[in-house]
Amino acid sequence: MSNEQNNESAVSRSQFTREEQMAKEKEAPKKVSRKEFVKGAAAVASVGALASCAPAATPTTAPEAAPTCPPAEECAPCPTPWLPEKWDQEVDVLVAGAGISGLPAAIEAIAAGADVLLIEKGDFVGGLAATAGPNNFMCNTHVQRRLGVEDQIEWGIADEMLINDYRAPIELVRTYVEGGADTCLWLEQLGIEWDDDLGSGKDLMFGTGVARNHTPKESPNYPNPNGAAYIYVMLEEAKRLGVPISLNHGLRRIYREPNGPVLGVEVVTDAGTINIKARKAVVLATGGFTTNELMEAAVDPRIVGDAFYSDGLPYTSCMGEGILAGLDIGAGVADLDRLCLVLKLGSHIYKLWEPRELSNYGSSVGLGSLTKEEECERIILVKGDGERYINEAEGAVVSQTGQDFSKYPELPFMATFLSLPNPKNVWAVTDAEGAAALGWPEDEMRDPQPLAGRALWPDSVAVADTLADLASKIGINAASLEATVSRYNGFVDAGVDDDFGKPMPMYRISEPPFFAAKFNVIRHTGYGGLRINSKAQVLERSEWSFDDSAVTPDELLAENCRAEYAKNVNEEKAIPHLYAIGEAAANTGWRRYHRQQGLHVVWGRIAGKNAAAETSLS
Amino acid sequence: MAGQVTAHNTSTCMARAAPAKLDAGTNIALKVRASCPSGCDLRRNIARIIAQDGEVVKETELTEFDETGNETDEFIVEAPIEPGGYTWTAVFPAQHKEGVLHEGSSAPFSFSVRRHATSMAVWDVPSPIAFSEEFRIKVGLKCFAECGLAGQEIEVYDHEGAKVATATLGSVPWSGTTALCWAEVELEAPGTEGYYTWEVKCRKPDLELPHEETSYTFGFRTARQPDHVVTVEVIDKDTKTPIKNADVLLHPYRGYTDERGLARLMVAKGEYELYVSGSGKETFQTSVKVASDVAVRAELLELIVEDF
Numbered sequence: 069m070s071n072e073q074n075n076e077s078a079v080s081r082s083q084f085t086r087e088e089q090m091a092k093e094k095e096a097p098k099k100v101s102r103k104e105f106v107k108g109a110a111a112v113a114s115v116g117a118l119a120s121c122a123p124a125a126t127p128t129t130a131p132e133a134a135p136t137c138p139p140a141e142e143c144a145p146c147p148t149p150w151l152p153e154k155w156d157q158e159v160d161v162l163v164a165g166a167g168i169s170g171l172p173a174a175i176e177a178i179a180a181g182a183d184v185l186l187i188e189k190g191d192f193v194g195g196l197a198a199t200a201g202p203n204n205f206m207c208n209t210h211v212q213r214r215l216g217v218e219d220q221i222e223w224g225i226a227d228e229m230l231i232n233d234y235r236a237p238i239e240l241v242r243t244y245v246e247g248g249a250d251t252c253l254w255l256e257q258l259g260i261e262w263d264d265d266l267g268s269g270k271d272l273m274f275g276t277g278v279a280r281n282h283t284p285k286e287s288p289n290y291p292n293p294n295g296a297a298y299i300y301v302m303l304e305e306a307k308r309l310g311v312p313i314s315l316n317h318g319l320r321r322i323y324r325e326p327n328g329p330v331l332g333v334e335v336v337t338d339a340g341t342i343n344i345k346a347r348k349a350v351v352l353a354t355g356g357f358t359t360n361e362l363m364e365a366a367v368d369p370r371i372v373g374d375a376f377y378s379d380g381l382p383y384t385s386c387m388g389e390g391i392l393a394g395l396d397i398g399a400g401v402a403d404l405d406r407l408c409l410v411l412k413l414g415s416h417i418y419k420l421w422e423p424r425e426l427s428n429y430g431s432s433v434g435l436g437s438l439t440k441e442e443e444c445e446r447i448i449l450v451k452g453d454g455e456r457y458i459n460e461a462e463g464a465v466v467s468q469t470g471q472d473f474s475k476y477p478e479l480p481f482m483a484t485f486l487s488l489p490n491p492k493n494v495w496a497v498t499d500a501e502g503a504a505a506l507g508w509p510e511d512e513m514r515d516p517q518p519l520a521g522r523a524l525w526p527d528s529v530a531v532a533d534t535l536a537d538l539a540s541k542i543g544i545n546a547a548s549l550e551a552t553v554s555r556y557n558g559f560v561d562a563g564v565d566d567d568f569g570k571p572m573p574m575y576r577i578s579e580p581p582f583f584a585a586k587f588n589v590i591r592h593t594g595y596g597g598l599r600i601n602s603k604a605q606v607l608e609r610s611e612w613s614f615d616d617s618a619v620t621p622d623e624l625l626a627e628n629c630r631a632e633y634a635k636n637v638n639e640e641k642a643i644p645h646l647y648a649i650g651e652a653a654a655n656t657g658w659r660r661y662h663r664q665q666g667l668h669v670v671w672g673r674i675a676g677k678n679a680a681a682e683t684s685l686s
Numbered sequence: 687m688a689g690q691v692t693a694h695n696t697s698t699c700m701a702r703a704a705p706a707k708l709d710a711g712t713n714i715a716l717k718v719r720a721s722c723p724s725g726c727d728l729r730r731n732i733a734r735i736i737a738q739d740g741e742v743v744k745e746t747e748l749t750e751f752d753e754t755g756n757e758t759d760e761f762i763v764e765a766p767i768e769p770g771g772y773t774w775t776a777v778f779p780a781q782h783k784e785g786v787l788h789e790g791s792s793a794p795f796s797f798s799v800r801r802h803a804t805s806m807a808v809w810d811v812p813s814p815i816a817f818s819e820e821f822r823i824k825v826g827l828k829c830f831a832e833c834g835l836a837g838q839e840i841e842v843y844d845h846e847g848a849k850v851a852t853a854t855l856g857s858v859p860w861s862g863t864t865a866l867c868w869a870e871v872e873l874e875a876p877g878t879e880g881y882y883t884w885e886v887k888c889r890k891p892d893l894e895l896p897h898e899e900t901s902y903t904f905g906f907r908t909a910r911q912p913d914h915v916v917t918v919e920v921i922d923k924d925t926k927t928p929i930k931n932a933d934v935l936l937h938p939y940r941g942y943t944d945e946r947g948l949a950r951l952m953v954a955k956g957e958y959e960l961y962v963s964g965s966g967k968e969t970f971q972t973s974v975k976v977a978s979d980v981a982v983r984a985e986l987l988e989l990i991v992e993d994f
Binding site: 436441443472499500504507510533534535536558562563578582 | 803805806807808809810811813826828830859860862863864865866881902903904905906907933935937938959961963965966967968969989991992
């Protein structure tokens with residue numbers, strides 16, 4: 069057969085098959101109801117294959133029938149396998165995740181007149197923001213004007229690109245930089261009282277000098293002026309507007325018509341699994357995946373396992389549910405390996421939040437992150453064999469734009485750690501003088517309490533009378549540690565670190581007792597996620613969905629490799645009725661690890677408004 | 687029939703065994719299990735631990751019983767003092783109870799006894815030290831099993847291997863430690879310039895229980911007599927109050943500030959880089975040229991460590 073004929077028959081074969089199947093269904097009498105069959109069938113493995121018939125041909129009288137397949141010729145493929153058996157609830161807009169981006173999305177959607185449901189897998193509202201700091205990058209705001217700080221959108225965009233080392237989706241950067249001023253006002257209207265101190269503009273994450281750090285000040289409108297303040301005022305607004313919030317409801321799957329719109333979601337609850345239809349849109353605000361070790365290992369196999377821990381725990385787990393659900397229905401992803409690795413000596417967690425209430429600030433934990441030379445002066449870092457491996461002050465290097473290099477996996481401080489064989493067993497070691505200068509809490513180090521004080525963990529701190537004693541407590545060879553310290557003290561006396569070039573001042577490690585804190589790393593705000601456009605719509609990863617079997621290789625090539633593609637995210641194809649915001653979306657730049665709460669509120673509001681404006685599918 | 691006795695087998699094992707390696711003379715927690723295939727309750731029957739030489743180290747009763755067997759409570763025996771390998775035996779001797787004879791059984795278990803390991807710390811070694819000047823260091827010794835080491839002798843050997851001093855360890859542990867017995871040792875510096883590495887040794891301590899010998903090296907630099915005094919005043923930049931205990935480094939000279947925020951360093955003439963480090967403060971740095979007595983004022987800023 070000629071190619072031409074092949075192509076024609078391929079296209080028409082699919083059409084022919086569907087017509088043939090429908091014809092068969094019409095004429096076949098008394099088939100076993102598809103519903104009964106499916107109930108009895110073994111769990112289906114592939115997404116989209118969950119079958120539910122269009123109105124059953126025969127009434128179901130035996131819902132718990134034993135799993136038996138009808139004879140092959142009588143078994144008709146379900147015409148709509150992408151739908152659940154039934155919908156348990158129906159709304160216009162379903163927002164999954166009640167955090168810093170999900171709350172404003174739900175608020176804007178209901179304010180626009182949509183019938184909204186906000187679901188949250190945890191038992192509290194706030195997600196990571198409940199324990200976050202107050203800092204916030206926003207550009208050209210009324211607060212800046214009031215304080216006489218000159219700023220422009222174009223400067224903000226330029227600074228944002230600079231801070232992110234020019235790796236950021238420029239159209240999206242423009243979107244959130246432009247949206248900051250209005251959101252600043254909006255949050256103020258909700259009750260946030262902005263502090264007059266906008267920072268120097270030259271501190272971390274702010275770039276080239278314009279003061280843009282917006283933080284809440286103490287106010288009767290919220291119990292504490294930190295990240296929790298944003299959550300508090302937005303939650304009050306959500307309640308005022310009557311947003312229904314279902315806690316202990318976790319997104320598991322998205323229902324989508326092949327090559328068509330998203331239709332709803334499958335949700336896991338305490339009482340079982342339910343299906344919620346979303347007539348206008350689903351908004352994914354489910355966060356990142358720093359707790360999902362399997363997913364993290366897939367993007368960087370070095371960052372899981374011993375000495376690696378996750379953001380959010382023990383209060384919030386970031387399992388990437390929304391990202392995975394989106395991938396399953398054809399969404400594109402970007403920058404999943406965009407990482408921020410934060411050293412927390414002596415601890416396993418990022419923030420302590422006891423009691424777990426919005427009135428209580430997430431407090432800092434651990435014995436430092438070696439981001440300042442003053443900390444590095446007092447300690448040495450030794451690895452499992454008892455030897456030093458790096459200039460300890462490497463992590464204290466700061467870029468011109470205020471970036472702290474200790475967090476980047478590709479720069480020497482973290483990269484050398486990542487390259488060490490497992491188990492790494494790296495410890496910061498110092499003596500009594502060093503511990504006193506560092507303010508290390510000796511009582512806590514002798515009796516560590518994982519959920520109190522500095523949240524120190526017994527396997528990550530040690531105090532001992534001698535270095536040999538210390539070595540035996542931390543699993544390092546005693547003679548090796550003694551030799552390493554002896555050699556280091558010689559460098560201190562000489563004023564030069566011959567091995568690694570650590571700068572002066574250096575201090576001997578000699579006065580008992582001796583202290584050790586383990587080099588533990590928290591995976592913090594892994595920001596890659598679902599690709600979106602300026603409207604927060606999720607983008608397709610391919611012109612064709614996995615479900616369309618009629619596509620030829622040539623067609624695939626032709627549709628996905630057009631020269632004009634990917635010049636601008638706003639020209640790419642979006643999945644209808646699906647939005648992604650917050651850490652679930654690839655919505656910001658490569659280095660925007662901190663001060664990003666404002667931009668998440670911007671994106672949440674955009675998604676909420678756009679979702680409410682969609683055409684209803686009922 | 688009257689007089690007939692049923693006989694059961696038994697088997698014995700260690701429910702809690704001795705660790706493979708033990709410090710001499712330390713306590714070992716053991717637990718013995720004895721069971722009968724018929725599932726008899728053997729409580730109040732005895733079990734013994736027999737040493738290598740046949741001596742009964744411990745006799746105790748079985749006190750716990752369930753369907754899997756019988757166990758003693760956990761009990762303590764003392765490890766031998768002499769280092770070496772040992773094989774002891776847990777024994778359930780043949781015993782009658784309520785008309786049943788339970789045959790004896792035993793289980794050997796092995797362990798090795800080692801000398802107590804000790805470790806040292808040496809601190810407060812001044813540097814640099816003027817030629818032939820007297821100086822003092824502190825030496826501490828700790829036994830891993832926390833034996834008291836008061837009264838033990840330590841020796842200091844110089845870079846040529848000559849013994850130059852001895853000292854006796856005190857009984858009060860160094861502040862902040864649990865069991866580090868320490869002593870201050872008086873020494874004399876060599877008369878020529880250089881960097882010297884000396885050694886502190888503790889031969890096998892004279893104690894009832896055997897200990898390892900241990901040693902530790904320390905280093906110091908010698909320099910000619912200093913010419914001038916550099917007085918460094920350290921102040922908090924915000925409050926303008928003096929800072930006590932700030933580290934002052936005019937390499938190779940070191941000191942720290944007193945209650946008045948003052949440190950006095952005796953240094954040879956020359957050009958130096960001064961570093962001042964205070965707890966919770968940014969490190970201060972400046973160049974200092976010493977051609978006569980000099981006074982320097984260091985104002986320290988608060989160190990702000992970002993918390994995200």
